Amino acid sequence: AEGRSFLLQGGDCAESFAEHGADNIRDFFRAFLQMAVVLTFGASSPVVKVGRIAGQFAKPRSSGMETVGGVSLPSYRGDIVNGIEFDEASRIPNPERQIEAYRQSAATLNLLRAFAQGGYANLDNVHQWMLGFLSGSPQAERYGHLADKISETMNFMRAIGITADTHPALRETEFFTSHEALLLGYEQAMTRVDSTSGDWYATSGHMIWIGDRTRQLNNAHVEYCRGIKNPIGLKCGPSMDADGLLKLIDVLNPENKSGRLTLITRFGHDKVEANLPRLIRAVEKEGRKVVWSCDPMHGNTITLNNYKTRPFDRILTEVQTFFDVHRAEGTHAGGIHIEMTGKDVTECTGGSRPVLAEDLSDRYHTHCDPRLNATQALELAFLVAELLKKDIEAHAPKQVANL
Template sequence: MTTTSLGGDGVTSRERTAAQQPDWQAPDAVARVRAELGARHPLVDAAACHALRGELRAASRGQAFVIQGGDCAEPFADATADRMQAKAALLEDLADLFEGHTGLPVVRVGRFAGQYAKPRSSPVETLPDGAVVPAFRGEAVNGFDLAEREPDVRRLLAAYDHAAAGLDALFLNRFLPLACDGPFVQTYVSHEALLMDFEQPLVRPDWYAGGHYASSAHFLWIGDRTRQPDGAHVHFARSITNPVGLKVGPTMTAPEITALVTGLARGEGKLTLIARMGAEQVVPKLTELIAALGPMAGSVVWMCDPMHGNTRKTAAGQKTRLLADVLTEVGGFVGVLRGHGLRPGGLHLEMTPDPVAECLARPEDLVRTEPLAPYTSLCDPRLDRGQAEAVVRYAAELISPGGNRR
């Protein structure tokens, strides 16, 4: 689809192609929903977004480390006090674990209170009986149950309502204290900036720094499927004052990453590159892209997403990830960054506080033919608490003074 977006001065730009957008099949309803979102209060405050940028600035200098984590596809039903606080508590525990090993303060970024939409490799899913249905794109678009697979733009209003409820349940409310140079104790929320019909109407004037900011979350990232340098998502990220992330996968080329960083890295703390290469690709591909960036490689925060490049299937055909692959990618990421004189800045994890059995330990575990259970993710497999702790502990050992495990 094509979409218009606000420039840095709030002026509507020319239409640009937006990948991975639902076919809402109801133009009048889309206009009504966008107008309704445009009239609602901001979910987060501009000052808090700039506070996060200050903490990311510290991470880019090696003075802090980011742990960002949460669900692959967040269900609306989790916007309750017990569920949100359980997720935040896991994030807090991982931060304490890392800080205890390294002495570095941790920037806490939740992948929750808004992670309601997912890009998909195909717009449709073929069922075992041969029937073809729309793919599940997250509850902001359609339902996981087969009877609810038709995209419904009214779900964007429900996404706003549940994000607001999630923030309230976390006791974050909508306005967080400004502490750009203060202690690293604040929790921030994030999600993929995927649905332009949701993100654009929630852009608000930035009373703190001028320009306009995205009021849907403190930190937004652009996925590997929507990072076209001249596309609507990149233009949107460039036009807002929030700190933004960019997923960097193994198909990224040297000219692409150079163009993207040139356009998006506007001052320290603005851009975070989230590498998601896979265990086998992380060393050669990351080496290639860092070399292409040259001095620009030092102008961003470098994070490792060791999840998305390591999806496998069991003998039963169920999606999983191997902890061994995740650890290998983390080790490769840290080694390449340090080899180029750069600072590893963070981890981006799909994880849950629940006792799930979605990720396995080693390659030999893939031969199992019985279904993994409990398996409650709406989309991709997540680390359980113990596995997430293992990943964070390993990263901390690598990054600690004198740490050299590979």
């Protein structure tokens, strides 16, 4: 909120029971760590790493029913509610699925802790993975200078005795989990009071957010999030007006604490300039402390060859415009919120190793919306690092020579 760090939030659109496994979790964490290192170097400040993981099983749907071949069944609402298979038995909500979601979330969290604290997050490992990415990338020339600077920095650190053996911070990392607080019955069952402070916390994740469809001021989701002390996210789409946003901020962050509330904007690549400045100006005028984060995914979904996809160039454009607007308004672009996987899926078109429309059927594995693959996600991180560096240069104090 005050520009001293950057929020990296990402992971599955909707976690699935079928894809739950150590290899998938490892691959996601590996890609995510590479993004974080690139962003840390670009921002010259800490990156707060928050995964959409260990709880992101539920999905809101615009329609309660889905029709295929003249047959209508209840919509798939995530593995925590019902099955994705299009048959009557699978689409019946089953409360036993909540127990399975809890079990898988706990197992995922335990594995993430082991990866984060057990040496897998060693900075040397992450840097070597990143160099491997660049060695075969068409963007190697563009981003190679940044990787070279990171290499030089690490060589210097080793030369003066700063290594993973002497400094645990180089082989460990902090990692947090998050999800949309959609199923209030599930969230309520996971809400606990801190015996030392008397404050209530959602223990289903470190951070939770309110979706664009459930953010109405009198909605139960807002009331629930108002009462817990966790960091809260609020999705803001094109329909969000300034007055409504300020009322929500007052309810969710009445003490105006930095870091309590993250506004996650999701406009679409061609709607940022028409919507973001008015919200920023309203928030700044009232002196509200918020983190501004960009979700470049949800406003850029199209259909190609009967597959939902997201063109990578539109995702990049929304992120670029998000930073441009904040630079023009004199405010801090505080984070990005993306849907991604560590696998080599073909769900979003484009990128330096382009996924074409005819490639979508090759490895289209998502249970809901299309995700960036590992290569696209890291390419996005390099772009954001360039934007962060530009912001630093724009805000650097200018020295005046004494004549």
